[in-house]
Structures are given as structure tokens and as C-alpha cells.
Amino acid sequence: GQNIDQPTEMTATEGAIVQINCTYQTSGFNGLFWYQQHAGEAPTFLSYNVLDGLEEKGRFSSFLSRSKGYSYLLLKELQMKDSASYLCAAISGAGSYQLTFGKGTKLSVIP
Amino acid sequence: DTAVSQTPKYLVTQMGNDKSIKCEQNLGHDTMYWYKQDSKKFLKIMFSYNNKELIINETVPNRFSPKSPDKAHLNLHINSLELGDSAVYFCASSQGAGEAGNEQFFGPGTRLTVL
Numbered sequence: 633g634q635n636i637d638q639p640t641e642m643t644a645t646e647g648a649i650v651q652i653n654c655t656y657q658t659s660g661f662n663g664l665f666w667y668q669q670h671a672g673e674a675p676t677f678l679s680y681n682v683l684d685g686l687e688e689k690g691r692f693s694s695f696l697s698r699s700k701g702y703s704y705l706l707l708k709e710l711q712m713k714d715s716a717s718y719l720c721a722a723i724s725g726a727g728s729y730q731l732t733f734g735k736g737t738k739l740s741v742i743p
Numbered sequence: 744d745t746a747v748s749q750t751p752k753y754l755v756t757q758m759g760n761d762k763s764i765k766c767e768q769n770l771g772h773d774t775m776y777w778y779k780q781d782s783k784k785f786l787k788i789m790f791s792y793n794n795k796e797l798i799i800n801e802t803v804p805n806r807f808s809p810k811s812p813d814k815a816h817l818n819l820h821i822n823s824l825e826l827g828d829s830a831v832y833f834c835a836s837s838q839g840a841g842e843a844g845n846e847q848f849f850g851p852g853t854r855l856t857v858l
Binding site: 676719730736 | 774776783786787788798833844849
């Protein structure tokens with residue numbers, strides 16, 4: 633079976649840094665994605681990690697530790713438009729097309 | 744140009760009816776998906792097709808039947824609609840398998856309300 637956990641909600645201040653954690657338990661783990669979903673819109677891709685370490689992309693960074701079954705998404709210099717749900721999703725199995733999503737973390741950025 | 748499009752965007756219907764949702768992608772991708780996102784915003788895979796062949800069929804009622812006439816289209820037909828089918832249905836596509844880091848591109852979603 634597969635299990636992905638992330639906090640349900642978080643609040644942070646404009647200009648600050650926020651870290652959204654995700655833990656996973658999957659058989660045959662083969663990579664982890666982060667997606668952003670604004671209310672009423674489709675999810676959009678943010679990042680993909682398959683090796684341990686930090687991937688940086690502008691204000692957003694994503695970290696993976698395979699041995700710990702742990703990932704986080706780091707958002708710097710928060711802007712009001714970053715208010716959205718952030719979905720952690722794991723790929724498992726060779727040649728796998730199947731993403732298993734967590735329930736998402738709703739981030740509210742306040743002035 | 745829209746990469747992944749779905750029609751209709753909103754669908755309101757009575758219990759017991761049969762309805763279809765259409766999806767088209769112009770990205771030249773090999774793989775297409777249907778997801779269901781419930782009221783708690785939990786996004787769950789329903790089906791996946793690769794080059795018109797079914798490769799993932801999660802535990803969904805057989806009232807749901809996907810059809811892929813070609814690799815750019817994946818339609819979802821739902822028979823005998825029930826109240827619990829109310830949700831947002833997202834179509835997505837990707838180039839190849841997820842393990843290669845191939846991101847999925849999502850359509851705008853179809854909000855289905857069953858009365």
C-alpha cells in the first residue's frame with residue numbers, strides 16, 4: 633500500500649519562508665513530485681526529486697531523503713499569490729505512470 | 744493554445760442519468776489520465792491510458808468507462824450517476840512514465856454535480 637502524509641493547513645506571512653513537509657511510505661518508491669493548486673484551478677507542476685538532496689528553482693526548493701521517506705517544499709520570499717494548496721505525490725514501481733497524491737497542504741499567506 | 748482541454752467545465756445532472764466528459768491534449772503526449780478530486784480536495788487516480796491502451800484501472804465502479812479513440816483523446820463516460828459521483832474530474836497527460844520525472848499536465852477540470 634501507499635501512504636502520504638502532509639499537514640492540512642499552514643499560515644505564513646508575506647515575505648517570510650515556509651517549509652511544507654511530506655512523509656511517504658510506498659513500495660518501490662521511484663520519485664516525488666510537488667504540485668501547486670490554486671482554488672478552483674488545475675494542479676500545476678512545481679518540482680521532481682528522485683535522488684537525495686535539494687533541488688532549487690527560483691523561490692521554490694524541494695528536498696528529498698529516500699532513507700527517511702521524507703520530502704519538503706521550501707517557499708522563500710512569500711507572496712500573496714503563493715496562497716494555494718501544495719500537493720505531494722509519489723511515483724512507485726518501475727515504468728510507473730501512477731502518481732499517488734497526498735491530501736494537500738492549504739497555505740494561506742497573510743500580509 | 745490550450746494544452747489539455749476538457750468539456751464541459753460544469754455539468755449538473757440528475758441521479759440515474761448517463762453523461763460523458765471529453766478530454767483532448769495537443770502536447771503530443773503518450774499517456775493520459777483521469778483523476779477524481781472530492782470535496783475534501785483529495786486527488787485520486789482513476790484511469791491511465793498509454794498509446795490508447797489501458798494501463799491503470801483503479802478500483803472505481805464499472806459505471807465509469809474510459810474510452811481513448813486516439814492518443815490525443817481520453818473520454819470518460821459515466822452511467823447511472825449517483826450523488827457520490829459529485830466531484831471535480833481532472834484529465835491529465837504526460838510524455839512517458841512518471842519515474843523519469845515526466846510531469847503531468849492537467850486540464851481545467853469538470854465540476855460534476857449530481858442532484
